[in-house]
Amino acid sequence: MYEDNILVEQALGGDDGAVEQLYFKYVDSVFRYAYVHLGDYHDAEELTQTVFWKSMQGLHKFKRQSSFKTWLFSIAYRAIIDQSRKQKRQRFLKKRLEDLELRMPQRASVDRQVTAKESYDETISLLQQLPEQYRMVLFLRFVEENSIESTAEVMKRSYKSVQALQYRAQKKLMDLARKEAEQDEG
Template sequence: MAIINDQTYIEKTLKGDTNAFAFLVNNYKVMVFSLAMKMLKSREEAEEISQDTFIKAYKNLSKFKGDSKFSTWLYKIAYRSCLDSLKKNREKYHTGTIDEITINKINSTDNILEEISRKERAVIIKECLDKLPEEERTILWMFYYDELSLKEILEITDLSESNLKVKLHRARKRLLTVVKNNVEPEIINHYGRK
């Protein structure tokens, strides 16, 4: 249904009805802003990127051929805009190194996370995700939270399938390391006293 509505509003916009584009903006502004916040971690920058994304989409709407969903096309514009912003401000963003992950460490972390309520777990995972480098955080967010398919993520990022799978695997490992290093000691202390 959304695809049919999107196409209708795209056609109206291309015929000069700027109010029709407002429907598309309203429909996807949360998605675009959420992506920008996840990647940039700055409300001001996310708002600027969101605005730029919709301006670029409006100017290039005639180039949208409908080969993918409009949301995927728009997501790609936002993703590219965020990457450009990150490249310009590279010194603001720091990336850590991946520690060696063993099966015992994974099992230990999994056992501890099972002790935590679902709500607490969601907060912990979000905080840990925020500590990841922007590309890894974004790929994990697209896959798990936005529930985009690998095919959609491939379209957005222009990565090869094998490269995306490697990056997704590394991002999961790095997330596990962040959980292990930042959360586990607090949890062990908290739950160890029970």
């Protein structure tokens, strides 16, 4: 994005206001990304801060061959992989998303809010059952609305590999949803 490139240039020039703008523009997205993969609010907060610290320390390495957002998510992706390797066992999404504020319209009825929360919780529960790579591709593509190209760059995969991974992830998610629906009926 053109605006991000200007902010990056200003940040490189020592403008703390530009650094702050970049931070506030992407902090929620990076936090959600970390939370979905780590499943712990405090771990996600810590990782988010680490990602921004690393990005500002390495800002001079940003080549602008991709968007700042893609570059930032590449850092987040590697940080999550590093943290996952350090943990003795993975703890993805064990807590309910009560810690994470749902961004629902203020005028939504209580019934709609409850239904949306239940649907959201069910989706997260299904995502929790997927392998990490599946969760990552689905998050980047559909929550962050990244293109396949950007997702491939973040995940350090080819375009075709991301397409195939996304297809398998969606199929697996649908299979899990069908299986859960069958269990609810039976």
